[in-house]
Amino acid sequence: MYQGQSITAAGMLDSGAAISVLPHSAGLALGLVWEDSHRPLTLSGNLSSVPARGVVLVATVAHFPPVQLAFAWAQTDQVPLLLGQMNFFKEFNVCFFRSQSVFEIAPAQEETT
Secondary structure (H helix, E strand, O other), X not given: OEOOEOOXXXXXXXXXXXXXXXXXXXXXXXXXXXXXXXOEEEOOHHHOOOEEEEEEEEXXXXXXXXXXXXXXXXXXXXXXXXXXXXXXXXXEEEEEEHHHOEEEEEEOXXXXX
């Protein structure tokens, strides 16, 4: 969600990705304007030649409460919505059960002292 606009999208959990990535058309559907984004980012790997801008969105994952997630808004649709290390894994605990080919997601609990 961004400034009252929302979309429903399926994303891929990518524990090897440094940052979450938002495809260009998803950003446009949310009302983001490329020319208004002044936070350029440099992507790596097979996206190293793709311009990107940093954006913070409010996201609801499954039935959990909404959280703020940082994304690299890529200027391409040749990438799916990726949920990476920054900051998805700070907001959610993820447990992989490789032998069963499943994983579980739960909101991260804030530590109390």
